[in-house]
Amino acid sequence: MEIKLSVKNLDAYYGKNKVLKNISIDVPKNKVVAIIGPSGCGKSTFIRCLNRMHEVVGGTINGSILLDNEDLTKTDPVLLRKRVGMVFQKPNPFPSMSIFNNVAAGLRLNGVRNKKQITPIVEKCLKQAALWEEVKNNLNDSGANISGGQQQRLCIARTLAVSPEIILMDEPASALDPISTTKIEDLIFELKKDYTIVIVTHNMQQAARVSDYTAFFYVGELIEYSDTKKMFTSPDKQQTEDYIRGKFG
Amino acid sequence: MREHFEKEVEELKSNLIRMASLVDGQVEHAFTALETGDIDICRGIKAKDSEIDAYDNLIQAECENVLALFQPVAIDLRFIISTLMINNQLERCGDIAINICQRVKKTGEYHQLIVESQILDMGKQAKEMVKNAIDSFITNSSDLAKSVLVNDQKVDDYNKQIFKFLVAKMQSDNKLIEPCSHLIVLTRNIERLADHATNIAENLVFYVEANIVAHRKKIKSFEESSEKGKVV
Amino acid sequence: MNSKFFFYKKKITSFIMMSLTFVAALAAIIPLVLIFYYTISKGITYLNLDFFLAMPKPVGESGGGMANAIVGTLILIGLGGLIGVPVGIMTGTYLSEFGNNKFAYAVRFLTDVLSGIPSIVVGVVAYTMVVVPMKHFSALAGGIALGILMIPTITRTTEEMIKLVPHSLREAGLALGIPKWKTTLAIVLRTAWKGIATGVLLGLSRAAGETAPLLFTALGNRFWSTSIGQPIASLTVYIYDYARAPFEDWNQQAWTAALVLILLISVLSLLFRIITRSKYKTN
Numbered sequence: 001m002e003i004k005l006s007v008k009n010l011d012a013y014y015g016k017n018k019v020l021k022n023i024s025i026d027v028p029k030n031k032v033v034a035i036i037g038p039s040g041c042g043k044s045t046f047i048r049c050l051n052r053m054h055e056v057v058g059g060t061i062n063g064s065i066l067l068d069n070e071d072l073t074k075t076d077p078v079l080l081r082k083r084v085g086m087v088f089q090k091p092n093p094f095p096s097m098s099i100f101n102n103v104a105a106g107l108r109l110n111g112v113r114n115k116k117q118i119t120p121i122v123e124k125c126l127k128q129a130a131l132w133e134e135v136k137n138n139l140n141d142s143g144a145n146i147s148g149g150q151q152q153r154l155c156i157a158r159t160l161a162v163s164p165e166i167i168l169m170d171e172p173a174s175a176l177d178p179i180s181t182t183k184i185e186d187l188i189f190e191l192k193k194d195y196t197i198v199i200v201t202h203n204m205q206q207a208a209r210v211s212d213y214t215a216f217f218y219v220g221e222l223i224e225y226s227d228t229k230k231m232f233t234s235p236d237k238q239q240t241e242d243y244i245r246g247k248f249g
Numbered sequence: 250m251r252e253h254f255e256k257e258v259e260e261l262k263s264n265l266i267r268m269a270s271l272v273d274g275q276v277e278h279a280f281t282a283l284e285t286g287d288i289d290i291c292r293g294i295k296a297k298d299s300e301i302d303a304y305d306n307l308i309q310a311e312c313e314n315v316l317a318l319f320q321p322v323a324i325d326l327r328f329i330i331s332t333l334m335i336n337n338q339l340e341r342c343g344d345i346a347i348n349i350c351q352r353v354k355k356t357g358e359y360h361q362l363i364v365e366s367q368i369l370d371m372g373k374q375a376k377e378m379v380k381n382a383i384d385s386f387i388t389n390s391s392d393l394a395k396s397v398l399v400n401d402q403k404v405d406d407y408n409k410q411i412f413k414f415l416v417a418k419m420q421s422d423n424k425l426i427e428p429c430s431h432l433i434v435l436t437r438n439i440e441r442l443a444d445h446a447t448n449i450a451e452n453l454v455f456y457v458e459a460n461i462v463a464h465r466k467k468i469k470s471f472e473e474s475s476e477k478g479k480v481v
Numbered sequence: 482m483n484s485k486f487f488f489y490k491k492k493i494t495s496f497i498m499m500s501l502t503f504v505a506a507l508a509a510i511i512p513l514v515l516i517f518y519y520t521i522s523k524g525i526t527y528l529n530l531d532f533f534l535a536m537p538k539p540v541g542e543s544g545g546g547m548a549n550a551i552v553g554t555l556i557l558i559g560l561g562g563l564i565g566v567p568v569g570i571m572t573g574t575y576l577s578e579f580g581n582n583k584f585a586y587a588v589r590f591l592t593d594v595l596s597g598i599p600s601i602v603v604g605v606v607a608y609t610m611v612v613v614p615m616k617h618f619s620a621l622a623g624g625i626a627l628g629i630l631m632i633p634t635i636t637r638t639t640e641e642m643i644k645l646v647p648h649s650l651r652e653a654g655l656a657l658g659i660p661k662w663k664t665t666l667a668i669v670l671r672t673a674w675k676g677i678a679t680g681v682l683l684g685l686s687r688a689a690g691e692t693a694p695l696l697f698t699a700l701g702n703r704f705w706s707t708s709i710g711q712p713i714a715s716l717t718v719y720i721y722d723y724a725r726a727p728f729e730d731w732n733q734q735a736w737t738a739a740l741v742l743i744l745l746i747s748v749l750s751l752l753f754r755i756i757t758r759s760k761y762k763t764n
Binding site: 056155 | 652654
């Protein structure tokens, strides 16, 4: 199995506060890795290290993150974020832009000006995000005027437009209703054919449904990382078992 | 939420234990009748069986509820799965107890034949297996359950021997054909009782150790033979 | 029994408080209504096309207009805006996006102080800095004074409006691999654009109504002039001069000038509304 992303001995800090301790995880290509754990366990911090958004809020890291054997901690964060896209917890389309421009934003602001070049990409990404059929007649409406679930898929399409290799998702369905959640989950299944996905989720059933591998974080440490089936039937660590059974957290 | 779940699970487990003790009693009665030839003991055994059937339905419904409402995972999920399966096995054990009683009624005059044919020894073995299987899930002891698994072979061996013995008897004396036929069915019942006890024990091991031990030998021998096939 | 009593007591308290707020709201709009009433009723008599197109007549001759003052005011606001708007918006952007340091804290403090400085003081400063070296009054000096006066308003509104833009949008931009400066420009400022425009309008309106700083800088001009190097007429200075004059005719024209000033600001306001009107329906 080809390893797409390899995190080695990663420590993360907020000021002097160590929030991630010695995390090592290998993410295989075209697989979905779910990160679970109670609030404050560092799972969001972890994926924010992967596209170096952790630094934006003043955090620091130690250790190495290898994307195809290239150390991300030593590359330009702006360039790396085109390769490692991110979808956030709350849908955050740009309200001042139309649906079309939302998807085109990443291209335009990265210097692609040719409309002939942009239009097919926008269409392709909206189709990939399973949103095309719903918005193809109102591409010029505001990106903020569609439903929450549609907004989140719009954000996914926007992320796809800059053609990343890895997509990070930070609780992408936690603000959505069950039907929209199902759509996002179906989408994750489709997307993993072309992308490698790391998803943080509070919903353990969701982790069980969508992921191939699951990592359990607890107070900044990686407690267990293995095959999702194993994690949800017979995990090795007592802590993991207690957590997935709802005994704490 | 967790407390709710634990309450439901406790309720489920105590129902299963109540059912098990009923089954245990039925099996005990059946074998006592077999040993003594006293048919009176079998009276009331059918009424008790409908109680067992009621538990069977109740436990199934409870399991369904827990699955629907709590979506258990890991050991909790294995508990529900094994409970469902043990429930099923226990219900059949109850049925077998009735069958044994019926055969005892029909072979009352030939008690000597029962003694000679080692059926009683086989019965003891099977009864012990049932008891141990039930105890193993009351105490969550996978060691005890594994001891049940080992004994299954003994019962099978008894079954073969007794079958040969009874066939020989039938060949020697035409009058014995009918009682011997009943006794063959009886041994078959006892053998199945032991099988159910084995299944219960296997489910208990699955619950405790997250390990599916059923059919292991068969699958292994099948795999080995198919591997040999490839080589050839 | 008891609960009923409390129920009525609550209802009555609620009614009294609501009435009080209503009265207060009424009191707040009374001056506004009075201002409108007086300016319109007194100013309407001289409001005709000539007022917009003709030049002021010498003393004693009736009629004439304030064409030079209207154009002058527009030029002064324009000049002020040219200085105040970019400085204000950029300062506001700096304060909200990068303003987590001592320098920004100082800037914020000084902007607040600046907004509290009487406009006449700003006029005096512009006088010493521009008029004295140039050796004569000029539209440029007036524009600089007005520009300085706009800066605090525009800066603070811009900062507040940008702060209202959800942090998640900045993150979304950065996560797409867009550099920070582009994210700020194309996403943050664009989202806050409406609010910023309101701030700019507020700054321009305030500047349009200033008289004191213009007395030392643009001075006023009874003749047609659009040169920024020369003294220039403005509506406010005209109002000031005409209202004080001992001629009934001029007093009347001062009212009309006031009305025109209000109209000018209203039109400006309307224009901004149209420009910044959202392309999208909001639900």
